[in-house]
Amino acid sequence: MNWKTLARAAALLAGLAAFGAQAVPSLGDKLPRVAKGTADHGKFKELQRVFKSGPDVTKACLACHTDAAQQVQHTRHWTWEVVDPKTGQMLGKKNLINNFCTTTVSNEKDCMACHAGYGWQDKSFDFSREDNVDCLICHDSTGTYRKLPGDAGHPVYVRKEFPAGSGKFVEAVDLATVAQKVAMPSRANCGSCHFFGAGGDGTKHGDLDSSLKKPGKHLDVHMDAAGLNFSCVACHKTVDHQVPGSRYEFAASRSGPPTPRGKYDAEPAACQACHGDKPHHENPLLMDRLNVHTDKLACQTCHVPQFARNAIGTEKSWDWSTATKMGPEGKPIVVKDSAGRRAFDSKKGNFAWDSFLIPEYRWFNGKVAFKTLGEKIDPAGVVEINRPEGKPGDPGARIWPFKVHRGKQAYDPELKNLLVVHTAGEDHTALWHNFDWPKAIGTGMQTAGLPWSGKYDFVATEMSWPITHMVAPKGDAVTCAQCHTGEGRLAGVGGVWLPGQHRNAIIDTMGWAVVGLALLGTLIHGGIRVCVLCRRKKGTNPQ
């Protein structure tokens, strides 16, 4: 290409650009860009001041949003308490034991880093005070508002090294800026707690971790940052701060057609709320072959083929029985696995992590039986801290995918119940401070107001987490043959007849026997004919 051609090309481009510039602008183009939302909180005088604390900000919020705190106070995000309507049991994080850090009781200062409030450090917390509600943890759009363990739910007011001794620092939050830039909750807001359940990225759920802040389509078709880019509240459609779609009110077996968004729906987070219970469009000759699966399977069973589909992974087990074991020099140690995830910590015991996990499948009707504090256990077997209920084939249940987290934790071998352990804190009985089980259990049980025989041992435990996020593109869904085969994914689940997996041994044996005998019969009959024919030919062939 010579310089003349280049010049011509340049002239052509310039001409095109000029033509483009001359295009008549529409009225909208002359105006500033469309604002996000109708109120720019940066312009509110009430927020243009110095805020000393979280509650300080909340008071300013409530000056306009008069009923917001009261609405939040009705949610689990605030109470950490759920009453089981069937049994009357008091559930929720405030009352339950889990398979990770075990209980919040006596450990509030750490745990309440994820409470949507300020100052819950012991039983004396005032649940009625409106300025204790934390607006910013859900509405911060700057990503600078962080709450750390040890501060009972307050954000970082003074620059702080975290984790202690790590050399990494968390900057003090500029509350005024955060307040002026509030927004509707994004995935990062919900994720600031829900991605980090049990104290680390991806630890608890396996289908929720920080990779969902900006996921690709392969990880989640709905949250795909370059595609649909759903926020959490797109499905967990929140009205008046009441967030639907909790594990405690699980829509396990929804059926019927979809409900249009905007219309009230008690279970907006269920897949079927948008997709209906007959979402597959197939050749009509195949007679709704895929749709017929929906009365036995949860959508997630096929459409979340694996969970923790990234390098973050998730924790598979936590064995507390090795906690307090010290390193070679008698000092507490932390050991990481080859992927840099925690493998051992003198404070906490042994861990096992993995990525790209295949769920375990169980029938589930949405109800979960929990082991509550002080409840009797059978130490001879594995203690199911929570047990998804639902009988095979029950029309109100579906086969669901679960992450089953297994571990060992402290129990009372005489009174036969799990123990409350005072783990977090700076006092001399805290396990993570003084590495003394009896002292930590003593304080824990005393705080919980429960009796303890003075003895402790460790028992195998497990906890089941329904898998529902990380919905893969349809091409990555579980294939037919992954279940419809001898030892398929649903082997042993029961309640379904799976062509390709199930068969009747008697019918098969007899069937093949009859076929075999028929073949044998024809072979013998044919053989005799051939022999007779040969002999006759020989006999008639002397010339």
Add this chain to the structure above:
Amino acid sequence: MSTNRIFLYKRYERFWHWSQAALVIFMLITGFEIHGAYENFGFRRAADLHTYAAWTLLVLWAFTIFWQFTTGEWRQYIPTLKKVDAMIRYYILGIFKDAPNPFQKTSVKKHNPLQRLAYLALLAFVSPIIWGSGIFYLGYAYWPDWGVDAWLSLEAVALTHTIGAFMMLTFFFVHVYLTTTGHTPFAHIKTMITGWEEEEHH
């Protein structure tokens, strides 16, 4: 030795026989894969193909039933016990001694008495088992609409279908073997292709 040619199988009849044969063989292949007996197409493709073949066979049958009744050929399947004992004796003994077949085919009576009984059994016993269970299997999604979901189980339907499949497989092997019992091993097959039967007179 002279030969006498008679026209036995009309063009539609031959088309029906061979397309049905191909479909049945194909459905046995795909069906036993769905059953889990072996792997070839993969479960999903096997199930798809099995289903499409089933629809094709249903259409073929619709035409064939029409044909049978409009041509009166259905009478070929009326069972008779006459000469059945002679036929049995022929297959057990006569055939080895090169004895003449006691049944002489004509265009009005194409099937020997044993054949008639066998085809009737296929039509009245094996087919209902396969098609009855097969249609319920195929329409599993519509059981609530059909009002059968309360008392019918997929297991029962699947097992019935499997039993039918074993019967069909058995029929297939015996049927194919018996085609070799003409005056030459391929005579019957040739007739089924051309429509013309060459009778051999000793």
